[in-house]
Amino acid sequence: MSQSDTTDTQNSKKVNHGRMILVILITLAVAAVIALAGSQSGATYPFAGMNIPVLVVCAAVSFAINWMIFLPSWLAQTEHYFDLTGSLCFITLALLALNLSPNQDLRAIILTLIICIWAARLGSFLFLRVRQDGSDGRFDAIKPGFTRFLVTWSIQALWVFVTSAAALTAISSTQRAPLETVAYIGIVLWAAGFLLEIVADRQKRRFKANPANEGRFISSGLWAWSRHPNYFGEILLWLGVAMVAAPVLSGWQLVSLISPVFVVLLLTRVSGIPLLEARSDKRWGSEPEYQSYKQNTPVLIPRPPK
DSSP states (O other), X not given: OOHHHHHHHHHHHHHHHHHHHHHHHHHHHHHHHHHHHHTTTBOEEEETTEEEEHHHHHHHHHHHHHHHHHHHHHHHTOOTTHXXXXXXXXXXXXXXXXXXXXXXXXXXXXXXXXXXHHHHHHHHHHHHHHHXXXXXXXXXXXXXXXXXXXXXXXXXXXXXXXXXXXXXXXXXXXXXXXXXXXXXXXXXXXXXXXHHHHHHHHHHHHHHHSGGGTTOOOOSGGGGTOSOHHHHHHHHHHHHHHHHHGGGOOGGGGGGGHHHHHHHXXXXXXXXXXXXXXXXXXXXXXXXXXXXXXXXXXXXXXXXOO
């Protein structure tokens, strides 16, 4: 390799590092905007002579936890604790908001419980899955690079905070109100989405555990109704969480209702369905059976199989 080629490679690496750092700064900025907006009429926590909004504390803790686990994970070149860290972060933020905010009511307790229940179930499921599989192919090309791997953990910190922002804002809000019809509908939606996600995950895990299905795609059970029923369940449950939280939000706090919109965009446009669809197309796209399944089965919203 010539000296000019070496210089070009080094410059390219610097540009990539610069882009990764920019992405990290953007995640911090987005989290800060939502945290400050949602802090209107919110509880504060006294620290070093200042009253820091509880929602800002939650945002900071989300990044702190992920960055703290990132370093040993990068040194060990492992992604085994990535999903588990995300789930523990959800639980930590919900409990933190509940404990730092005075005059808690039934709504705040319910929001904390449903987030903790969902996160504990999903985190344990994903952790056991990656332990059994040995690795997660999503990280093969990412984890060798320090800044690129750090970006992944930073995005997870943003995902945790923004996804739970509506709930955290309601939990830390100084405005309280009795549960109303909208909240009860939200609880039902959360329960339906939670059940759908559990059943879909278990069906797929059971399918993959059968040696006869090695290298095949699942098209039975809920997966005959939707190509991604687990994601539909996740969208449904976070919509339910937002409905429970919404009645006590006002003014700039309403910005936190971006939570379910963020989940929908993330799963349908960024890292969820697009990645899995591309991987499936590459693996089975030439097979008539898969083409028929894809043509007759909706990508997200369940529909009775044809």
